[in-house]
Amino acid sequence: MSLDAPTDLAAKPLLTVLKGECPAVPPMWLMRQAGRYLPEYRALRADKGGFLELVYDSEAAAEVTLQPLRRFGFDGAILFSDILIVPYAMGQQLWFEAGEGPRLAPILADTDLSALTPDFSRFEAIYETVRQVKAALDPHVTFLGFAGSPWTIATYMVAGQGSKDQGAARRLAYGDPARFAAIIDAIVDATVHYLAGQIDAGVEAVQLFDSWAGSLAPIQFDRWVIEPNRRIVEKLKAIHPDIPVIGFPKGAGAKLADYAARTGVDAVGVDETVDPHWAHRTLPQDMPVQGNLDPLALIAGGRAVEEAVDTICAAFAGRPHIFNLGHGILPDTPIAHVEALISYVRRQGDRN
Structure with a gap:
């Protein structure tokens, strides 16, 4: 792959859309495109051992980031x-239980934030992954960094693990809002530090994942989703004013409109439960959108995918649009269905 940078923005279709352009064919990438549905990922994971060991091996993490680009030729690479x-760098211990997912300790439901000793050197291996990917990336591909949004990160920090209803964090937010606000404030600052470092190392846009935004009542959504993300965007733009920020508040539903209008993000991700026609009518005019194919439709393949693609692309016609899933690609997704999806999306220009 060439190491030369493109000479103009048009050489990067995805970045062009984030800057407000409307090409006839939407650029595309898929959330979790580097991961368990790929045999080359599974082989590397087996060789390296645990998930965290893979993340902290910068050479291996760079290889995982690049694997779906080699196979599919996506327009965007997402950092693996x-x-x-972020909570690991904030001072919690992090490990992954086989078959059960991540664990954090001490849990902040029982421990004060002041008990943690931050160690931001834990970001350095991630920055090295960014540098290695950047050196190998095709110059037409846009390199995306990311972080979890404060509400979602707080749910793990408070409970020490994932949960179905984020109940521990919601109880703390209602019962002791000052203490919960201190946790959110610390996450905001650590996230800005982390994203600024990713940008310094070479990413060209960043996405804020708020995977559990849908669990909050409207007033709580305003306080713990919109306001912290607004502060992240404001602080990050003060450091890197030209770097686009994609906000993805999964499950926001009708609250997505307020999120888009008030956080300052440059683009919004739309999950699969949102009607794309409603999103087009409701979101700020000309704001780029990303999404929103149901990952289960991709598993089904065939006409289910084609009908969904036609609906999504028709709804967002005339608006800057990045084609993506409504959430992460699932491990049992057939590779042939991904190939067929890419081919069908890229034929959109022929049908327009």
Whole structure:
């Protein structure tokens, strides 16, 4: 692959859309495109051992980031890492239980934030992954960094693990809002530090994942999703004013409109439960959108995918649009269905 940078923005279709352009064919990438549905990922994971060991091996993490680009030729590369690197750097211990997912300790439901000793050197291996990917990336591909949004990160920090209803964090937010606000404030600052470092190392846009935004009542959504993300965007733009920020508040539903209008993000990700026609009518005019194919439709393949693609692309016609899933690609997704999806999306220009 060439190491030369493109000479103009048009050489990077995805970045062009994030800057407000409307090409006839939407650029595309898929959330979790580097991961368990790929045999080359599974082979590397087996060789390296645990998930965290893979994330902290910068050479291996760079290889995982690049694998779907080699196979599919996506327009965007997403850094291979994990949202829980932020609480790890904030001083919690992080490990992954086989078959059960991540664990953090001490849990902040029982421990004060002041008991943690931050160690931001834990970001350095991730920055090295960014540098290695950047050196190998095709110059037409846009390199995306990411972080978890404060509400979602807080749910893990408070409970020490994932949960179905984020109940521990919601109880703390209602019962002791000052203490919970201190946790959110610390996450905001650590996230800005982390994203600024990713940008310094070479990413060209960043995405804020708020995977559990849908669990909050409207007033709580305003306080713990919109306001912290607004502060991250404001602080990050003060350091890197030209770097686009994609906000993805999964499950926000009708609250997505307020999120888009008030956080300052440059683009919004739309999950699969949102009607794309409603999103087009409701979101700020000309704001780029990303999404929103149901990952289960991709598993089904065939006409289910084609009908969904036609609906999504028709709804967002005339608006800057990045084609993506409504959430992460699932491990049992057939590779042939991904190939067929890419081919069908890229024929959109022929049908327009």
